[in-house]
Amino acid sequence: MSNVSTRFHVLQELAGAEPLVSVRMVSAAHYAIGADVVEMLAREDVGRSIKAVIEAGIARLPYAPILIEYSAAGSSARRFVLLDEAEAGFSAECATLFRDRMADVSPSKVKVALTGEHGLSVGRHSDLNEAHAVAFAAAIALLMLNVKGIDKELVESTKLNRARVKHGRIPIPSHTLVRIGTIYDRSGHAVSGGMSRHLPVHLRAGHSRMQACGPNHADRKAIYIPPVLVNYREDGVMPAAPKRLVKA
Incomplete structure (x- = not known):
């Protein structure tokens, strides 16, 4: 059985009464982002690549709507950002899980604009950290389509869920784990897998x-x-x- 890479079932337990969590996020394509991909996003060359994708007019979501789940390095917060296609960009809604003990669901839907001059731009938002989370999730979604070597693994927790349902707990949802799957040498040849494997x-x-x-x-x-x-x-x-x- 693959390792469980999501905490969405915990978010459901804490905030399942919220329509964003119980209806809209549940029905979206669900991607949990590996720490290696999150770290890669901080690189300047990756940022330039994302901006180039936007400038070329090929910035699209892999699926619409799509749920991006990730944890930033050194943060105890787990972000859940629901993205959908919108005019001249994306729309985004956000929920946050803190140490599996407290959930916060944002009441607002924000606009993510795609501009050649600035790249990703999040509309006015009262919570700066949440605005950063939305921009980060949108950038991750663009990486999934446009970066060579991103690996996607569907995670099904069938056996574990039988035990959870038996004890009256919310089952762990099927989700796709996104991580660095293949790396390449300077000639463009695939040489090995990513962070958990060896060159x-x-x-x-x-x-x-x-x-x-x-x-x-x-x-x-x-x-x-x-x-x-x-x-x-x-x-x-x-x-x-x-x-x-x-x-x-």
Whole structure:
């Protein structure tokens, strides 16, 4: 049985009387986002890619409506953002689960505008953290369609749910876990899976880089990083050293 990656059943237990949770979120395609994808979203190059998708006019949701569930790094809050297609962008509704003890359901629906100049823009919102959560979820939804290597795994908790129903508890919903599934070398070849798997043994070539130095690290100097063997084991095969010209 796959690991349960959702806390939506806990949100239902705490806020099941709210139509957003009991009706609209239940009927949407449900995606729980892995921590590796959440971390990837913070990278500047990923942000530029999302903006490029918007500028090209190909920004669409994978499904409409879609429920995006995730936890930000270092946060005890679990966000649930319901996104739907709307004129010139998306609409969004949000609920938050705190440490499986307290749920907060936002009473408002906000607009997510798609503009070539600014990328994703969330309409006026009284809660800045919630506005950030909505923008984050919209960006994740765009990643799912437009980033190579995103892996999606359908999680069914059939056996566990039989026990939960027997004890009168809300069953864990079917959901799709989104994580980094495949990574690629510089030639575009798939070499391995993501965070929970290992790259094959390989020799990382020597290279130069600019190193901060001097008072307050204000200066830079070129230093050489020697080759290093990555993921080597005693029973592994020693790879051939790649040939690369390094310029200082």
